[in-house]
Amino acid sequence: MTTATVPAAFPAPARRLGPVAALRNACTLGWRSVLKIRTNPEDLFGLWLQPIMYLLLFTYVFGGSLAGSTHRYLQFELPGILVLSVVFATLGTGMMLSQDVATGVFDRFRALPIARWAPLAGAILGDMVRYVITVAVTLGFGMVLGFRIETSPLAATMGCLLVLVFALAMCWFSAMIGMLVRSATGVQLWGFLLMFPLVFGSPILTETARMPGWLQAFVKVNPVTYLTEAERALLLGGPAATSVIRSLLWALGIFVVFAPLAVAAYRRKA
């Protein structure tokens, strides 16, 4: 065997990793996550199909009875469906991470001379692509069904960016669950249990005024409520400043709490 002979003299190994190399590690692992979306047909399918399914179901099941017309309801719900699709999509981050731990891919990474945080950052970097696809499909298919942006392209772009920023924070929560729960199905179960009240205890599908008082109290403090209101304002018009700032503060808060927890859980495995 002559192809891969070991060179006679070895350079001394480097003491530490430079910041550029560390960033390159994260990008390589981000590339890996994106590649997995492309090569895994189910993943790709689900990524496209889920927002389409949400839109079709909610629009045509609830539209008539809740708003009198499906078109009126579509205008009402789409900004919220954007939030719902992206929040549920963040579960993928935790599922992939827990799968990496379970299959031993993480151990392979950890035995390599790469930045310690690169596998986490890489996973999240790659998942941003998933969230962008989710937003694009939701908005694009919504417009096929008849949704019209009533503000400006700039405001709509801001709306898309805002929901992506929120996803970037939520995915740390998901990453933490991924590090704590042993299997991908476990992540899905816990994720849905914790995210369902957040997503549906909000004005995404109906108006808060018709809910019982105790639920209204929850809805009023739910970050998803602020985000939904911000998205409505940015896509349909109305005062946006307060809800946008509150959403950003919530995103920051979620990030500040759960990113360190996720990293701590990750280091505990390390």
Added chain:
Amino acid sequence: MDGMEEATNAIEARGLVKRFGKTTALAGVDLTARTGTVLGLLGPNGAGKTTAVRILATLLRPDAGDALVCGYHTEREAHQVRQLIGLTGQYASVDEGLSGTNNLIMIGRLLGMPRAPARVRAAELLARFELSDAAGRPAKTYSGGMRRRLDLAASLVGKPRILYLDEPTTGLDPQSRNEVWTMIRELVADGTTVLLTTQYLEEADQLAHDIAVIDRGAVIATGTPEQLKAGAGRQVLEVTPASRSDVPAVAELLAARTGGEPAVSAESGQVTVQVDDGRLLPQIVRALDDRSIELAEFALRKASLDEVFLALTGHRAEETMPSADAGHSDHAAPAAELNRSSQ
């Protein structure tokens, strides 16, 4: 540092202790791997082999003790250690969702290789491990043997000086296992140091220059395979009576004369027992003759590693190897001291 490395052993571990809750996985383990050789870490499931490898691969911190890899400390200089090692085990795995090629390119890129050289290296390794035809397929479609070869290829992308192979052939069919063995021999011929863990005595016998027998978290013996087999006069007497009805009598007689516990094969009626003193043999022959037991076989041979293991640990290795191709030569080795560790 570079000049020193020549003189250093590739792996030096002293007094490694690791506890998981109340379980003590390692209870003070010393290991030495000479540069350019294969150190076989031999022991049953749960003996602590994998824990030792994980510590040496910087994946676990020991509760006590120190480990040096090429002179670098696994905890304080983990980054340097990671540049020197390659790891293949059931836990350090390839990404099943990626193709063989992309798995290897990813590792090359993570090791700092530019895109084009990473691609070349991937193709080179896939060809070497006869995976070129499957290069574009996701790893989850690979057979067990192909998976293991891809694992091995992944650990070689960075041309490691030290390769950790944690049970590289467990679960493989004999043909795939022989392929892995051939690859390990080639790597060692190229100058790589290998730490091989195995529960197969034959595998350690075939591949390792030195063996450390590990059981319940402690190294209970070290030496070359020949030393372990020949050590302390461990020979095995095999007696098969002509008549099955004499088997209990033979077993009883051998137990009385040698003080050992004879093993009886239900299939062949063969009784085997360890003998430490060759002078016992004439006495045993006479005693058998006195009782008029007719013999089909009476033979003295050197203990197999299997029996050495049994003698050292008091229990058999959990699994037995699927039968191998060629029986290795079992010629008499120079008697050597069995280097029993003091612990």
